[in-house]
Amino acid sequence: MAPTDVAAGALGRAAADAADAWGEVGLATGPTDRAAAESAVRAAYRAAGLAEPGRVIWAGSPRAGAIAAAGEPDRGRPVRATLRNVPWAAARAAASAALGPVGWAQVWTAASAGSWRLVVDRVVEPLRRHLTGELPEHARDALFDAVYGTHEAPWLATFAATAEVVGTGPQHPGLAPLGAVTRQVGWWWPYERVAVLSDRPTELHRDNIGRLHRGDGAALGYPDGFGMHAWHGMPIPDSLAEVLPHLTAERITAETNAELRRVMLEHFGYERYAREFGATRQHEDDTGVLWRVAMDRDEDLAMVEVVNSTPEPDGTYRVYWLRVPPWVRTARQGVAWTFDVPVEEYKPLVET
Numbered sequence: 001m002a003p004t005d006v007a008a009g010a011l012g013r014a015a016a017d018a019a020d021a022w023g024e025v026g027l028a029t030g031p032t033d034r035a036a037a038e039s040a041v042r043a044a045y046r047a048a049g050l051a052e053p054g055r056v057i058w059a060g061s062p063r064a065g066a067i068a069a070a071g072e073p074d075r076g077r078p079v080r081a082t083l084r085n086v087p088w089a090a091a092r093a094a095a096s097a098a099l100g101p102v103g104w105a106q107v108w109t110a111a112s113a114g115s116w117r118l119v120v121d122r123v124v125e126p127l128r129r130h131l132t133g134e135l136p137e138h139a140r141d142a143l144f145d146a147v148y149g150t151h152e153a154p155w156l157a158t159f160a161a162t163a164e165v166v167g168t169g170p171q172h173p174g175l176a177p178l179g180a181v182t183r184q185v186g187w188w189w190p191y192e193r194v195a196v197l198s199d200r201p202t203e204l205h206r207d208n209i210g211r212l213h214r215g216d217g218a219a220l221g222y223p224d225g226f227g228m229h230a231w232h233g234m235p236i237p238d239s240l241a242e243v244l245p246h247l248t249a250e251r252i253t254a255e256t257n258a259e260l261r262r263v264m265l266e267h268f269g270y271e272r273y274a275r276e277f278g279a280t281r282q283h284e285d286d287t288g289v290l291w292r293v294a295m296d297r298d299e300d301l302a303m304v305e306v307v308n309s310t311p312e313p314d315g316t317y318r319v320y321w322l323r324v325p326p327w328v329r330t331a332r333q334g335v336a337w338t339f340d341v342p343v344e345e346y347k348p349l350v351e352t
Contacts, residue, residue, distance in 0.1 A: 014111075021160070025153040026150060034058060058198070061225075062146070062222070063135060064226065069139075069142040072196070075194040079191060083178065091175050107161055107162060122233060124151045145190075240263065249268070273293070274291055284331060291303050301323070302328050322335070
């Protein structure tokens with residue numbers, strides 16, 4: 001049976017609270033409480049009906065954890081499905097039965113969808129792809145056995161909300177201790193006889209829409225020094241990250257990889273590059289000036305220089321540089337493109 005209107009309102013509030021609380025867990029950084037993490041992991045094994053692991057091994061990052069897991073000859077079979085998938089499926093079935101399919105979809109959207117995009121889509125998936133390229137070949141298969149620790153938080157938010165309002169509770173006894181593990185540890189590898197745990201990140205830097213991003217260091221960093229450099233969500237080589245703070249127009253021009261050069265241009269600034277490299281004035285009209293830089297092995301860099309018609313408090317007029325597609329041939333055409341209108345329809349009555 002679907003929840004009543006009263007219950008639905010309470011569920012909405014609980015979903016919002018859970019989204020905030022578990023969203024913070026999913027993006028948490030800082031020291032790991034190793035004692036609390038080990039205690040939670042052992043409790044999760046017991047709740048799942050498994051014997052506690054004979055040994056717990058700690059690693060300073062997911063990379064080190066995967067290598068440690070792959071190198072354990074007496075680890076036993078992986079128990080990820082028993083510890084994680086079974087509790088998830090049981091809790092989902094209980095919540096769906098209590099809320100109905102539509103109610104379940106609504107609470108998932110309210111409690112988990114936003115943080116899923118921020119944590120899983122924009123942190124877990126890029127990190128997993130990065131690790132696939134960074135790990136020694138023998139350790140890559142260990143990624144299939146990993147539980148994502150703090151990055152598991154998004155899906156737990158939905159069950160926290162439904163348990164609070166509908167009273168479904170954790171229908172599998174392993175869900176509560178799994179939540180405790182999520183609050184305490186980074187990526188981890190559960191096996192029959194060994195559990196490999198890694199520390200949480202020490203730093204996590206994002207852009208304004210949540211993508212991993214940093215121009216002067218690792219966007220995602222760990223205690224053992226492992227890190228992932230990224231620019232607006234795109235992983236970049238460590239060598240490029242080291243160059244970014246010291247870029248020159250000449251270094252950008254010499255870069256042969258077009259994708260990396262675009263990263264350099266964004267960091268350096270299109271306007272600055274155009275000025276230092278010596279852009280060609282291609283066209284001028286009452287909307288501004290169209291500048292162009294011919295790029296080797298890449299599309300031209302085209303920009304329109306426009307002057308704000310409204311003066312600043314000190315009486316000066318601010319100048320803006322707008323990047324436009326290389327097919328633009330007039331300044332008006334470029335400005336019209338930024339407003340997503342055909343050039344013949346761009347006739348502003350008032351400019352600001």
